[in-house]
Amino acid sequence: MMNRPHYQQISDSIEAQIRSGALSVNSKLPSERQLSEAFSTTRVTLREALSRLEGKGLIYRANRRGWYITQGRIHYDPTQRLPFNEVITGQGRQPHTQVLAQQLAPAEPEVHQALGLAPLTPIHRVRRLRSVDGHPVLLEENHMNPLLFPGLENQDMSQSLTRLFEQQYQIRIATMALNMYPIALDSERAKALGMASGGAALFISRLSRDQHGRIIELDWEYWRHDALNIQMAV
Structure with a gap:
């Protein structure tokens, strides 16, 4: 079985934290720089992961203020x-x-x-x-x-x-x-x-x-x- 792409591993990890309640509704994610360092990845790969989470409706981007956990639809x-x-x-x-x-x-x-x-x-x-x-x-x-x-x-x-x-x-x-x-x-x-x-x-x-x-x-x-x-x- 092939390894999952790194962006998917990152998005799955963050998603698990959201669904478990460890990351609460309306809370702000760490900055992209901090997340890149935490996952030992590039900004490009990280943004692929964040875009995947955004597409699922789990996070949203507040312009110039960073990424936040959604409230639920x-x-x-x-x-x-x-x-x-x-x-x-x-x-x-x-x-x-x-x-x-x-x-x-x-x-x-x-x-x-x-x-x-x-x-x-x-x-x-x-x-x-x-x-x-x-x-x-x-x-x-x-x-x-x-x-x-x-x-x-x-x-x-x-x-x-x-x-x-x-x-x-x-x-x-x-x-x-x-x-x-x-x-x-x-x-x-x-x-x-x-x-x-x-x-x-x-x-x-x-x-x-x-x-x-x-x-x-x-x-x-x-x-x-x-x-x-x-x-x-x-």
Whole structure:
């Protein structure tokens, strides 16, 4: 039997420490220099091992701060329009929402087309960073039809938009068209999620209609690839 490659031996060793609990959730791994010395290997080989662990969702890289042990994936059903806070607290985790931008302004052409609005029509746009247990996992960009949500720019956008639509505008999300695929993050979105440019993410696009069949919102979600476990009841 052939010996396992050195990078695999290293990744297996670190993985065993993680699964045994010796390396706790959210703890920081030693620096790459320290790990290279500990395993008597090169930085190139070590990074192969770390990339293998990252691919398994066991560690994540915080840009310029090193490698950390992941918290465990969130169980998420994108077909259920449940508020983020409810999804996270229901799994015994701590959610947090930071509003990065909130404006009434024109958007990308595909947004206008999806919402059925004329080019350059001002659209309600909200950009929010969602965290779990202090770790950013989701960058969300919401685009809403201004004709259906007058005064939305004055609302607290850190709350659940689903509940806001229902309580303030008597609008209920009835149906959704979903599109999901993996992407490499651009530098701006990667930075917001604490990742290096080109880092892997899952993109989810959700076009929502209300109880009257009107298109009300286009939601773009950028999830860290190591944050999510998709679960759907079919």
